[in-house]
Amino acid sequence: MADFSEIFCEISELLQKGKARDIIVSVQKALDAGAQPADILENALMSGMNIIGGKFKRNEVFVPEVLIAARAMNKAAETLKPHLAKAGVTPVGKAIICTVKGDQHDIGKNLVKMMIEGKGIEVEDLGIDCDTQVIVNRVKESDAKVLCLSALLTTTMSVQKDVIDALIEANVRDKVKVMVGGAPVTQSFADGIGADAYTPDAATAAEVCRAFYG
Ligand code: B1M
Numbered sequence: 001m002a003d004f005s006e007i008f009c010e011i012s013e014l015l016q017k018g019k020a021r022d023i024i025v026s027v028q029k030a031l032d033a034g035a036q037p038a039d040i041l042e043n044a045l046m047s048g049m050n051i052i053g054g055k056f057k058r059n060e061v062f063v064p065e066v067l068i069a070a071r072a073m074n075k076a077a078e079t080l081k082p083h084l085a086k087a088g089v090t091p092v093g094k095a096i097i098c099t100v101k102g103d104q105h106d107i108g109k110n111l112v113k114m115m116i117e118g119k120g121i122e123v124e125d126l127g128i129d130c131d132t133q134v135i136v137n138r139v140k141e142s143d144a145k146v147l148c149l150s151a152l153l154t155t156t157m158s159v160q161k162d163v164i165d166a167l168i169e170a171n172v173r174d175k176v177k178v179m180v181g182g183a184p185v186t187q188s189f190a191d192g193i194g195a196d197a198y199t200p201d202a203a204t205a206a207e208v209c210r211a212f213y214g
Contacts, residue, residue, distance in 0.1 A: 152184070
């Protein structure tokens with residue numbers, strides 16, 4: 001089996017330095033060499049982001065550095081997108097995704113979106129810091145069967161509950177299956193707020209989401 005550790009290391013380092021243009025070239029190089037897209041995502045991009053996350057926690061890097069790394073991550077993920085998505089899949093239905101109010105983290109949400117799209121589901125992205133009422137209105141108007149909520153902060157995970165409560169209040173809770181996720185979210189939290197599913201990562205989210213369409 002080919003060894004991609006060198007190119008994965010290069011990609012991880014470019015991500016940490018926030019070299020958006022160079023990372024696209026290196027991701028393409030890895031793909032051309034035969035690396036699996038999911039492997040690049042997991043072992044080059046996510047591992048680079050985890051290193052940045054650790055440095056951020058220890059105050060070794062600050063918001064600007066993390067932001068440029070995040071931009072590089074999103075660019076690299078865009079390059080991977082067509083390779084992660086299965087070509088020619090007939091859409092099986094619609095889903096809505098967003099990061100909840102007060103939360104600006106979008107990398108995980110973007111990955112979940114990409115993987116769900118890869119299962120042939122059309123995803124409407126309401127973006128970050130998304131107002132709860134906007135979500136409820138979209139659920140009312142759209143024929144989406146699944147609502148995906150992402151939260152990365154301990155202070156915003158409770159907003160996932162606010163959204164579920166607002167859906168109940170608006171009499172549309174039964175219209176959608178609510179999936180929750182994000183680093184601080186757990187199965188017991190999801191059970192406690194009445195979510196239909198919790199998944200720890202984007203790949204599992206896509207599988208669980210697909211299962212809701214039968
Ligand atoms: Co923020 N941040 N951040 N940050 N940031 C964290 C989350 C933190 C853990 C860092 C730390 O202290 N170690 C910490 C949270 C602590 C806590 O709440 N307990 C933190 C903090 C404190 C903050 C600020 C408050 C910092 C400040 O300003 N002082 C601030 C808050 C801003 C706000 O949102 N209001 C802030 C800001 C930022 C940046 C803007 C600089 C930047 C975000 C840029 C962007 O997203 N475009 C940023 C980043 C990048 C991070 C870290 C370093 C990386 C997050 C990330 O993208 N990870 C993060 C530390 C860390 O996580 N190691 C951190 C990669 C991504 C692929 O993983 O998002 O977890 P993740 O998604 C995974 C799973 O969680 C899951 O699938 C994904 C892929 O498998 N998943 C789902 C996600 N959503 C899902 C939904 C699902 C299912 C699965 O179903 C619907």
